[in-house]
Amino acid sequence: MTDRPNAPLLEVRSLRVEFETRRGPLVAIDDVSFSIAPGEVLGVVGESGAGKSLTGTAIIGLLEPPGRITAGEILLAGRRIDNLPYEAMRRIRGREVGAIFQDPLTSLNPLYRVSDQLIETIRTHLPMNEKEARARALQLLQEVGIPGAAERLDHYPHQFSGGMRQRVVIALALAAEPKLIIADEPTTALDVSIQAQIITLLKRLCREHGTAVMLITHDMGVIAETADRVAVMYAGRIAEIGPVRKVVQEPHHPYTVGLMGAIPNLGHDVAALTQIEGSMPRLNAIPPGCAFNPRCPKVFDRCRVDRPDPMPVGGSDVACWLYGEGR
Numbered sequence: 001m002t003d004r005p006n007a008p009l010l011e012v013r014s015l016r017v018e019f020e021t022r023r024g025p026l027v028a029i030d031d032v033s034f035s036i037a038p039g040e041v042l043g044v045v046g047e048s049g050a051g052k053s054l055t056g057t058a059i060i061g062l063l064e065p066p067g068r069i070t071a072g073e074i075l076l077a078g079r080r081i082d083n084l085p086y087e088a089m090r091r092i093r094g095r096e097v098g099a100i101f102q103d104p105l106t107s108l109n110p111l112y113r114v115s116d117q118l119i120e121t122i123r124t125h126l127p128m129n130e131k132e133a134r135a136r137a138l139q140l141l142q143e144v145g146i147p148g149a150a151e152r153l154d155h156y157p158h159q160f161s162g163g164m165r166q167r168v169v170i171a172l173a174l175a176a177e178p179k180l181i182i183a184d185e186p187t188t189a190l191d192v193s194i195q196a197q198i199i200t201l202l203k204r205l206c207r208e209h210g211t212a213v214m215l216i217t218h219d220m221g222v223i224a225e226t227a228d229r230v231a232v233m234y235a236g237r238i239a240e241i242g243p244v245r246k247v248v249q250e251p252h253h254p255y256t257v258g259l260m261g262a263i264p265n266l267g268h269d270v271a272a273l274t275q276i277e278g279s280m281p282r283l284n285a286i287p288p289g290c291a292f293n294p295r296c297p298k299v300f301d302r303c304r305v306d307r308p309d310p311m312p313v314g315g316s317d318v319a320c321w322l323y324g325e326g327r
């Protein structure tokens with residue numbers, strides 16, 4: 001393991017999420033374990049359908065039926081949060097864990113002024129009167145870089161541009177000073193020119209506030225610039241997790257190797273852009289053994305039979321038999 005002096009803020013242990021269907025349960029998240037330290041940014045990457053959002057949703061207690069956690073534990077600051085009653089979890093959401101989603105409009109109510117939404121969140125979680133909460137709301141808008149914040153405080157969400165609206169969402173997520181923020185594709189809906197600004201802002205604010213971040217994205221470039229560690233997910237499992245520099249520069253899992261080959265600007269020639277052939281299996285057709293085996297250029301017999309668990313390899317943890325015993 002890498003040297004991580006802080007005790008973990010978030011611990012996910014052997015998490016399993018299933019969907020009940022008429023034909024029996026579908027396993028969408030299978031034995032996923034990771035932790036995030038205070039102030040640390042964990043990037044989570046992987047193809048569409050890998051289980052990134054479901055993992056985030058399970059952590060904040062917003063899985064919708066028929067999806068449910070069927071095994072494992074989630075701990076926040078040492079306390080289990082996966083089995084709390086709805087009301088107790090609702091208090092943790094917002095106060096201790098903030099969320100930022102791809103579409104700012106899922107977090108903002110179009111019918112209320114931004115000031116009302118910020119003040120309500122602040123007053124729900126912090127002991128402040130209306131006036132104090134309004135002052136804090138203004139300070140937050142200034143902190144997230146909204147020009148003319150004093151005038152804009154009483155505007156409605158539709159009066160902001162997409163990028164400014166996502167800044168408002170970041171202000172809302174930070175309003176109660178949570179210890180953890182789950183950001184799920186926070187910039188995907190925005191113009192490319194604005195994406196980097198928002199990510200830089202999120203990173204700076206979280207660093208200043210000591211907030212831990214789980215940053216879900218398709219964008220390896222964003223991860224390379226923002227994350228301290230990165231988890232690569234494939235078919236509901238973690239294929240590789242480790243310090244970002246290790247994973248980007250010395251990927252071990254053949255799937256990570258393929259992903260890294262697919263990003264320009266990381267020392268690779270754009271002309272050498274590789275695409276991983278094939279596609280990720282559906283939940284009802286995950287092959288036995290290693291889920292990546294039908295697409296893996298390094299596949300061998302054991303891969304089709306035994307499922308590899310993450311094992312320590314050069315500072316990372318890698319779920320691949322190439323690094324297993326007897327190989």
Ligand SMILES: Nc1ncnc2c1ncn2[C@@H]1O[C@H](COP(=O)(O)OP(=O)(O)OP(=O)(O)O)[C@@H](O)[C@H]1O
Pocket residue numbers: 019028046047048049050051052053054055065066067218282283
């Ligand atoms: N309500 C549901 N019922 C059945 N399967 C679901 C449901 N919601 C999600 N899934 C499945 O769970 C798997 C993981 O989905 P998830 O949304 O976590 O993927 P993701 O990694 O976030 O993908 P993307 O990059 O497209 O956002 C997918 O196979 C998806 O089809």
Ligand code: SF4
Pocket residue numbers: 253254255290291292293294296297298299300303308319320321322
């Ligand atoms: S376990 Fe086998 S199939 Fe899976 S990634 Fe490693 S070499 Fe490839």
Ligand SMILES: [Mg+2]
Pocket residue numbers: 052053054184
């Ligand atoms: Mg998703």
